[in-house]
Amino acid sequence: MKKIIVPIDFSDTSVNAAKYAIELAKNLSNIHITLYHVYSSISFSVLTSKDENSRQMVSENELKNLKNKIADGFDAISCEAEEGSFVENIARFALGNHADLVIMGITGSSKITQVFMGTNTLNVIRNITCPVMIIPPDAKYTGVKKVVLTSDFKDVARTTPFASIIKILDTFKPHLDILNVDSEHFVELTDEFKIEKEAMKDKLQVFNPEFSFLRAYDFVEGISSFVESRNIDAIITVPRKHSFLSQLFVTSHTKKLAYHSNVPIIAVPA
Numbered sequence: 436m437k438k439i440i441v442p443i444d445f446s447d448t449s450v451n452a453a454k455y456a457i458e459l460a461k462n463l464s465n466i467h468i469t470l471y472h473v474y475s476s477i478s479f480s481v482l483t484s485k486d487e488n489s490r491q492m493v494s495e496n497e498l499k500n501l502k503n504k505i506a507d508g509f510d511a512i513s514c515e516a517e518e519g520s521f522v523e524n525i526a527r528f529a530l531g532n533h534a535d536l537v538i539m540g541i542t543g544s545s546k547i548t549q550v551f552m553g554t555n556t557l558n559v560i561r562n563i564t565c566p567v568m569i570i571p572p573d574a575k576y577t578g579v580k581k582v583v584l585t586s587d588f589k590d591v592a593r594t595t596p597f598a599s600i601i602k603i604l605d606t607f608k609p610h611l612d613i614l615n616v617d618s619e620h621f622v623e624l625t626d627e628f629k630i631e632k633e634a635m636k637d638k639l640q641v642f643n644p645e646f647s648f649l650r651a652y653d654f655v656e657g658i659s660s661f662v663e664s665r666n667i668d669a670i671i672t673v674p675r676k677h678s679f680l681s682q683l684f685v686t687s688h689t690k691k692l693a694y695h696s697n698v699p700i701i702a703v704p705a
């Protein structure tokens with residue numbers, strides 16, 4: 436059984452991510468979803484064990500109420516609430532429960548909020564051992580029939596987490612595009628890119644990938660235009676320093692793909 440964890444803070448975006456997860460699970464097989472809430476600690480000396488238990492019960496009841504509202508006939512859902520730090524708790528909970536995927540929303544209407552939420556999301560990805568699927572605020576599940584894997588095509592055999600990527604592709608069974616965006620691409624690929632392409636092709640040949648090398652000076656804009664032109668349903672990326680995912684949460688990029696696209700991003704730990 437594959438296990439999906441959906442962090443819930445009861446915001447509209449986290450509830451939307453839960454709805455997306457349920458629709459996704461209904462179209463797959465043998466999936467279990469855990470709605471997971473972390474409530475913060477209160478350091479008042481007057482706090483009693485009864486108060487602690489009450490907060491736990493209130494959180495769990497709210498999760499169960501949410502489950503009843505959005506389950507829509509899907510029964511393989513459990514609810515968990517814990518006290519602590521969101522990033523630390525979700526990383527520990529995912530590891531301890533052998534999660535296959537975390538599905539979470541992202542929000543932010545202002546630049547300050549977007550940077551904060553982006554940082555929080557990146558911190559989850561950097562501290563977690565399983566892939567994280569980021570659901571934009573208005574995204575609705577319509578299937579995962581086409582995905583694009585972004586790659587810098589640098590030492591791919593050593594730096595690309597093929598085992599995790601293959602598990603994702605085996606789950607969704609989509610058409611696979613592999614995309615590299617670089618400002619120095621010309622008509623003919625360099626020998627270095629040809630070598631890396633063959634290494635990538637060797638690892639993923641069972642999925643019959645289609646390769647694209649796009650010359651663009653704006654990395655995020657390049658991917659965004661590719662996603663739109665190919666009707667891509669999800670982006671797979673491996674976060675690294677200065678990577679596509681990191682750039683999405685730099686202030687100058689907050690109006691771009693992550694906040695104004697209906698395309699989820701699946702971040703796979705390196």
